[in-house]
Structure formats: structure tokens, C-alpha cells
Amino acid sequence: MKLQRVSALIERDMRKFFRSPALMLSSLIFPLVQLVVLGYAFGGKIKGATIAVVDEDHSVESRRIDEMFNGIAAGAQTFRVIHYDSLPSAIDDLRTGFVRGVVEIPHDFSRRYYQHDRPRIVFTEDNSDQFISSSLLERAQEMTTELNTPNVSPRLEGQVELNVVEIYPYIEYIKYLLAGSTAMAIFITAMIGGGITYIDDKTRGLHEGYLLTPITKTELIGGLIGAGTLKAFMAGMSLIIIGGLIAGIERIWDPVRLVYLALVVLVASVAMISLMFLVMVRVDDPLVPRAIFGVLNMLLFFPSGAVYPVEAFPSWLRWISVIDPFTYTVHALRNLTLKNTGFAGIYLDVLILTGFSAIMVTGSIMLFKRQL
Amino acid sequence: MPSAISTGASTPPIVEVAELAREFGSRRAVGGVTFSLAPGECLALFGPNGAGKTTLIRVMTTLTPPTSGTARIGGHDIRTDPDGVRHILGVIPQAFTSDPELTAKENILIHAKLYEVPAANRDALIDGLLESVELLQFRDNLVRTFSGGMRRRLEIARGLVHSPRIMFLDEPTTGLDPVSRTHVWEMIRTLRDKSELTILLTTHYMDEADKLCDRIAIVDHGKLAALDTPIKLKDSVPGTEIVEAEFEGASPDWNEQLRGLTGATGVTEHDDVVHITTHDGPATVAALMDLARARKVKVKKVSVQSTTLDDVFLHYTGSALRDAPQKATYEPSPFSR
Numbered sequence: 049m050k051l052q053r054v055s056a057l058i059e060r061d062m063r064k065f066f067r068s069p070a071l072m073l074s075s076l077i078f079p080l081v082q083l084v085v086l087g088y089a090f091g092g093k094i095k096g097a098t099i100a101v102v103d104e105d106h107s108v109e110s111r112r113i114d115e116m117f118n119g120i121a122a123g124a125q126t127f128r129v130i131h132y133d134s135l136p137s138a139i140d141d142l143r144t145g146f147v148r149g150v151v152e153i154p155h156d157f158s159r160r161y162y163q164h165d166r167p168r169i170v171f172t173e174d175n176s177d178q179f180i181s182s183s184l185l186e187r188a189q190e191m192t193t194e195l196n197t198p199n200v201s202p203r204l205e206g207q208v209e210l211n212v213v214e215i216y217p218y219i220e221y222i223k224y225l226l227a228g229s230t231a232m233a234i235f236i237t238a239m240i241g242g243g244i245t246y247i248d249d250k251t252r253g254l255h256e257g258y259l260l261t262p263i264t265k266t267e268l269i270g271g272l273i274g275a276g277t278l279k280a281f282m283a284g285m286s287l288i289i290i291g292g293l294i295a296g297i298e299r300i301w302d303p304v305r306l307v308y309l310a311l312v313v314l315v316a317s318v319a320m321i322s323l324m325f326l327v328m329v330r331v332d333d334p335l336v337p338r339a340i341f342g343v344l345n346m347l348l349f350f351p352s353g354a355v356y357p358v359e360a361f362p363s364w365l366r367w368i369s370v371i372d373p374f375t376y377t378v379h380a381l382r383n384l385t386l387k388n389t390g391f392a393g394i395y396l397d398v399l400i401l402t403g404f405s406a407i408m409v410t411g412s413i414m415l416f417k418r419q420l
Numbered sequence: 421m422p423s424a425i426s427t428g429a430s431t432p433p434i435v436e437v438a439e440l441a442r443e444f445g446s447r448r449a450v451g452g453v454t455f456s457l458a459p460g461e462c463l464a465l466f467g468p469n470g471a472g473k474t475t476l477i478r479v480m481t482t483l484t485p486p487t488s489g490t491a492r493i494g495g496h497d498i499r500t501d502p503d504g505v506r507h508i509l510g511v512i513p514q515a516f517t518s519d520p521e522l523t524a525k526e527n528i529l530i531h532a533k534l535y536e537v538p539a540a541n542r543d544a545l546i547d548g549l550l551e552s553v554e555l556l557q558f559r560d561n562l563v564r565t566f567s568g569g570m571r572r573r574l575e576i577a578r579g580l581v582h583s584p585r586i587m588f589l590d591e592p593t594t595g596l597d598p599v600s601r602t603h604v605w606e607m608i609r610t611l612r613d614k615s616e617l618t619i620l621l622t623t624h625y626m627d628e629a630d631k632l633c634d635r636i637a638i639v640d641h642g643k644l645a646a647l648d649t650p651i652k653l654k655d656s657v658p659g660t661e662i663v664e665a666e667f668e669g670a671s672p673d674w675n676e677q678l679r680g681l682t683g684a685t686g687v688t689e690h691d692d693v694v695h696i697t698t699h700d701g702p703a704t705v706a707a708l709m710d711l712a713r714a715r716k717v718k719v720k721k722v723s724v725q726s727t728t729l730d731d732v733f734l735h736y737t738g739s740a741l742r743d744a745p746q747k748a749t750y751e752p753s754p755f756s757r
Contacts, residue, residue, distance in 0.1 A: 050536065052533055052536060053533065053534050053536075055533070056530050056533035056534050057530075059530065059533070060519065060522065060526075060530045063521075063522060063526060064519070064521045064522065067521060068521065253513065253515035253516065253517050254517055254518075254519055256483065256513050256515065256517050257513070257517030257518070257531075258534070259483055260481060260482075260483065260506065260509070260511045260513070260517075261506060261531065261534040261535060262503050262506040262507050262534070262535065263534055419482065419483055419484055419485055420478065420483045420484050
């Protein structure tokens with residue numbers, strides 16, 4: 049393999065790339081918008097959900113519960129309380145969506161409370177929205193626990209306590225999403241700057257000009273993958289830094305971490321561009337890469353754990369995540385951006401991505417047709 | 421069929437094509453072609469669209485593998501030593517292959533690197549090539565701003581970057597306006613005059629083949645119908661002049677009567693236009709007018725012209741060149757296979 053020929057093709061692509069900023073912009077804009085919109089949309093806590101409180105007991109104890117709800121409405125603002133006189137009208141409003149939950153304090157609540165006869169509060173929830181209902185339920189359970197706490201603690205504690213220690217500070221969702229958005233930027237550049245550009249050049253006859261020269265197919269694939277990798281690397285690094293600043297990743301300029309981030313972005317770029325070439329190597333129709341863009345995006349991005357943990361997936365989806373280069377990219381980038389693990393947290397991902405790339409490049413060279 | 425498929429001069433050939441064939445499924449695009457070229461010679465493959473010229477060029481330039489037969493280009497076999505062939509060939513494909521998003525200089529520079537032209541020589545070489553195609557002043561302009569003629573000239577310059585011994589030009593002036601076409605012709609002539617370059621070009625323009633090349637191969641349905649110098653090809657058509665005429669009120673045996681005209685050597689008819697080949701145009705026309713007057717046939721139009729390559733094509737293939745594209749078979753795009 050003659051490196052001069054490989055570098056000539058890389059030079060050609062890079063000259064075109066720097067001449068037209070459209071590719072870089074299109075590669076960055078979508079992942080950045082995704083990061084900001086999804087990051088803030090999914091990362092916020094539920095606030096201002098309306099709940100109905102129906103106090104049928106009108107006792108001192110029921111007033112205490114009502115005050116606890118009002119306290120949360122004024123403090124954490126998880127919900128807004130509306131008092132109802134009648135349970136049926138509250139339930140009607142729950143069904144029509146005017147309120148998200150109904151808290152019923154039954155008329156015998158205080159009697160049962162003083163008789164230690166399992167006093168009950170009924171929480172009726174609108175479970176059509178899992179996010180809101182689980183958040184309201186969590187708050188309601190916290191209140192119940194507080195109500196059950198004795199005013200005077202016993203001298204010897206007999207109950208088992210669970211002490212939770214969080215080893216990282218609270219992580220906002222936008223920080224969690226940053227790794228996925230970076231992988232997305234690499235993928236988009238690989239798709240547009242690699243796959244689509246390759247097919248378009250082929251259709252325009254530019255490749256015929258190269259096939260007439262003494263270049264070998266290994267040199268040709270090497271040059272095209274090399275150029276695509278450089279473009280994807282630049283897009284990935286731009287996104288991790290710009291996105292990191294937007295998301296508020298601490299010490300993003302830490303040089304050691306930047307080196308590791310560059311390593312992961314580099315191997316991820318090679319993996320995705322070589323995957324793209326394997327898919328496109330026998331394609332001639334310029335509509336094909338455009339048609340499969342969305343499908344590939346869906347197949348690679350979502351099963352990777354970029355937006356939701358892989359552990360929550362059914363087994364068939366987990367299998368996709370196992371062979372998906374996004375999975376290892378997201379895992380390694382998340383280890384670096386959220387946990388700053390250093391090389392120990394990324395070496396396995398780097399190895400897997402390198403092996404994946406080797407298979408893809410070999411397949412591309414084998415399938416590439418040197419003649420028309 | 422005449423024995424016009426000759427093999428050039430007595431010097432050892434630089435291009436030898438032997439029974440070269442290329443099939444696409446059941447269709448034979450190139451059917452057992454044999455010819456050779458001497459160093460410094462210019463040969464035109466002349467024929468209509470779909471005749472198999474481009475496929476023949478693609479096979480000879482190693483872009484498409486042959487189904488059978490072979491060719492040796494500069495001593496390198498296209499089957500066993502395609503890399504050797506690529507090193508000594510300069511090819512200008514039919515479609516534009518220069519990159520519109522690069523400048524003229526960058527387009528040549530990338531190819532210079534692909535051919536491993538030494539870095540020390542590149543700048544001077546590129547400027548020299550651009551100057552030779554009168555594009556030096558546009559060296560740093562993007563190719564997307566070039567006209568078709570400028571782009572073709574740039575591609576010719578690019579094809580010369582590695583000092584090839586043989587140049588293949590596939591329909592180099594198709595799609596160009598008359599001024600650009602003349603410009604490209606001048607460049608090809610200059611190339612021939614100033615260097616020992618062997619040139620093989622394909623064309624469906626008879627004047628292009630006639631003016632530029634030493635020999636012309638008539639290509640029809642993937643085969644060589646004839647191959648010789650333009651003069652010999654024209655001489656091989658019976659008669660040296662053609663009388664073209666249109667008549668009104670002619671009897672069914674009219675063409676038979678025309679064969680007896682003074683100097684006439686043959687009569688054919690296409691689209692109600694009668695072509696009379698003759699050794700003496702004016703005498704044939706005079707006799708024609710006398711005959712028409714006597715038979716009360718109205719002569720609507722009559723003209724005399726020298727034998728052209730179109731007449732040669734008609735003579736060897738049985739159809740006029742202008743009719744042939746409609747008969748041409750579909751040649752699949754290399755990217756749709």
C-alpha cells in the first residue's frame with residue numbers, strides 16, 4: 049500500500065470539507081439541538097401537577113395531612129392542590145384530565161387513627177402518564193412514611209435502615225445525554241461525509257477517474273475511510289466540547305481527559321465510517337443512503353443506551369446493543385464525562401471498537417469492486 | 421465485407437487487440453474485435469451511440485473485464501497486468517470526472533500524487549499542463565465555475581500528468597458547443613504534433629474522425645465493420661461523388677433506370693432521398709435531368725457532394741449514421757450492474 053495515494057484521497061476530501069462548512073454544520077446542529085431540547089425536556093422534575101384533595105373527615109389529623117400537601121405545593125412545587133367537597137366530582141375531573149390524582153381522606157380516618165385500626169388514605173392516580181404518576185406516588189409515599197414516624201424515637205432501634213451513599217454529585221439528564229449526542233454527531237458525519245458523499249461521487253463519475261489510475265482497492269478504501277474518520281473526529285470533538293460546556297461538565301479542559309476523549313472519538317469515528325462503507329460498498333443508487341439514514345439512526349442510536357439504560361431493554365433489543373458500535377462509544381464517553389474514570393473505564397470499549405473497525409474495513413475491501 | 425481491417429504501419433504495435441469481446445447477460449456489447457495501433461498513431465473508433473465504442477474503451481482501460489479475448493497495451497496484458505496498463509495510459513472518459521469542488525490545480529495535483537509524480541516536479545508540471553490547455557489563468561478557480569469545454573481541456577491536461585504513452589479519449593467533444601469543440605480539436609492536434617503520443621478516440625462526429633486521425637475504425641453493433649485511413653475508406657465506396665436527389669411522380673422501376681446514368685456506380689434510397697454514387701457528378705446530374713424530362717418525372721431537389729464518412733458508414737453497415745442511434749441497443753450503466 050502506497051501511503052502517498054491514501055493521503056492524496058484524504059487531501060482531496062479535506063480540501064472539499066474545509067471549503068464547504070455545510071457538512072460540519074449539519075453534523076453538529078442536529079445533535080446539539082437534540083442535546084439541549086431532550087436534555088432539558090427529559091431532565092426536569094415534575095412541577096405543578098394538579099391534585100384534588102377530598103377531606104371527608106374534617107378532623108385535626110386530616111388537617112395535618114392537608115397541610116403536608118400544601119407544604120409540598122409551596123416548597124418542591126411537585127403539585128398544586130385543589131380542594132374538592134365531593135369525591136365523585138373529583139374522580140370525574142381525574143377522568144377528564146383536569147387533575148392528575150385524587151387524595152381521599154375517608155370520614156373514619158381520625159377514628160381509625162386514634163384506635164390504631166389501620167387508618168387509610170386513598171390515592172387515585174391517572175396512570176396514563178407513567179412519569180407523572182410515579183413522581184406523584186413517590187411524593188405521596190414520602191408523606192405516608194413521615195406520618196408513620198413516631199414523635200419520640202425508641203431508645204434502641206430495631207428496624208433495618210438503608211443508608212444511601214451517592215458517589216457522584218447529582219447528574220442532570222443533559223449530562224447523561226451528552227455521550228449519546230456526541231455519538232450521534234460522529235454517526236451523522238460518517239453518514240453524510242462518508243456514505244452519501246461516496247455514493248454521490250460514484251454517481252457523478254468521479255470514481256471512474258480514480259479507478260483509471262494505478263490506485264489499489266486497499267488504498268482507495270483506506271483513503272476514503274481515512275478522510276471520513278478525520279471529518280467524523282472533528283465533528284465528535286467539537287460536539288463533546290461545545291456540548292460539555294452547554295451541559296456544564298466540570299473540568300472539560302482537563303488535558304488528560306481530553307486525550308482519552310479524543311481516543312474514544314477517534315476509534316468510534318473509524319468504527320462508524322467503516323460500518324458505513326461496508327453498508328455502501330456495493331450501493332450505486334444515491335437514494336439508498338438517504339432512505340436508510342433514518343433506519344440506521346434508529347437501529348444504532350436508541351438500543352445503545354444513549355437515552356435510556358440498556359438494562360431496561362427486552363432481550364432481543366439487548367442483542368442489538370451488543371453489536372452496536374454506539375453502545376461502546378456511549379459507554380466510554382459517559383465514563384469519561386460523568387465519572388472521569390481514565391483509561392481503566394474505556395480500554396475495553398476502545399478494544400471492542402477497534403476490533404469492530406478491523407472487521408468492517410476487511411469486509412469493505414473484500415466486497416469493493418475495483419472494476420465497473 | 422471488404423478487407424479493410426488492416427493493422428497499421430510496419431513498426432511494432434503499441435496496442436494489440438485480439439478477439440476482444442464483452443457480454444452483458446445475453447447481449448454482446450463488443451463482439452470479437454481485433455486491431456492494432458502503431459506508436460504515435462491516431463485511431464478513431466467511429467460509430468453511433470450504442471455501437472459498443474465506450475465498452476471497448478472501458479475494457480481496454482481495465483475498467484471492465486473482457487468476457488473473452490485480450491488486449492496488450494504497451495506490452496502489458498489487460499487481463500494479467502492491469503496495473504502496468506494503468507501506468508502508461510492517459511484516459512479521458514466520456515463523462516466529466518474532474519471534481520467540481522476542487523480547483524483546476526488541485527484536480528491535477530491529486531492525480532499527480534496518485535501517479536506518484538515526484539513532489540519537486542509537481543508545481544512546474546501542473547503549470548505547464550495548464551498552460552498547454554490555456555487554463556493557466558484559471559489555475560486557482562473552482563472547476564464548478566468552468567464551461568464544458570474548459571472542463572474537458574482540464575481533464576486532458578490531467579490525463580497527461582504522468583506522461584502517458586497512450587491517450588484514450590472517449591467522445592471528447594460530445595456535448596460541447598462548436599467553438600469549444602474546435603478548441604479541443606486543436607489541442608488534440610497539438611498533442612499529436614508535439615509528442616509521440618498514441619491516440620485512440622471514439623466519436624460519432626464524422627468530421628472529428630476525419631480531421632484528427634490517421635485511421636478510422638467503423639464500429640457497428642460491437643464489431644469493426646472497416647478500418648483504414650479516411651481516404652482509403654472513402655475510396656472504397658464505389659464512386660467518388662454522391663448525387664442526392666428527390667423526385668415526384670417516379671415509376672416503381674425509377675431507381676433501376678437511374679443505375680444506367682452516365683458515371684453512376686450505385687443507387688440507394690433512404691427516406692425518399694435517392695443517393696447515386698458516381699465517378700462524375702456533373703455528367704450524372706446532366707443525364708439525370710435529361711432522363712427525368714423524358715420520363716416526365718419532376719426533380720424536386722438535386723445536389724452533388726463528395727463522399728463522406730457517413731457514406732462510408734452507410735456503405736459498410738447498410739444504414740445511415742443518423743439512423744443508427746435509434747437502432748442502438750441499450751447499454752446498461754456500469755453503476756446499475
